[in-house]
Amino acid sequence: MVxxxxxxxxxxxxxxxxxxxxxxxxxxDGAFIExxxxxxxxxxxxxxxxxxxxxxxxxxxxxxxxxxxxxKELAKDARLSPDELQAKLDAKKDKRAQKKEAIKAQKIADxxxxxxxxAEEVTEEAPAExxAEEVIEEAPAExxAPExxAEEEAPAExxxEEEAPAE
Numbered sequence: 001m002v003x004x005x006x007x008x009x010x011x012x013x014x015x016x017x018x019x020x021x022x023x024x025x026x027x028x029d030g031a032f033i034e035x036x037x038x039x040x041x042x043x044x045x046x047x048x049x050x051x052x053x054x055x056x057x058x059x060x061x062x063x064x065x066x067x068x069x070x071x072k073e074l075a076k077d078a079r080l081s082p083d084e085l086q087a088k089l090d091a092k093k094d095k096r097a098q099k100k101e102a103i104k105a106q107k108i109a110d111x112x113x114x115x116x117x118x119a120e121e122v123t124e125e126a127p128a129e130x131x132a133e134e135v136i137e138e139a140p141a142e143x144x145a146p147e148x149x150a151e152e153e154a155p156a157e158x159x160x161e162e163e164a165p166a167e
Contacts, residue, residue, distance in 0.1 A: 002023060002033065003021070004057065004065050004071050005067075005070075016038065017039040018038050020034065020035050021035075024066075034060075036060075037050065052078035
């Protein structure tokens with residue numbers, strides 16, 4: 001079966017594709033019957049993004065050639081006028097930007113919700129902590145007297161030791 005597909009070329013992280021007519025049994029970048037054009041997805045500025053011989057594509061379709069999904073999409077783009085194509089690309093960029101903004105807004109909302117939940121947990125734990133602190137404050141008050149007495153005795157013992165080295 002004859003297929004119209006993209007043959008990858010170019011450098012690493014800088015793809016460049018040729019639109020080729022080939023036998024389906026051949027490798028993607030292997031032998032081809034005819035080259036119909038090229039597609040440069042990373043074209044910037046005045047670089048040519050795509051060149052496509054639509055008449056030859058129609059000839060191969062009439063002969064029974066099958067198109068890959070991406071080639072179908074590129075064929076539709078090739079049939080558009082330059083202004084329509086630019087409008088389509090701009091709309092695609094805007095849609096991508098809106099999607100990024102929506103994802104960012106969702107992340108912010110999630111973080112705010114987590115912060116609110118954490119604040120609620122702290123306020124729920126606070127009464128329990130206050131009750132525990134009251135119990136702890138009462139207990140040391142009763143035990144404070146013996147500790148104070150022990151502290152008073154200890155400095156008295158230390159005083160003679162200090163005097164002895166002074167002489």
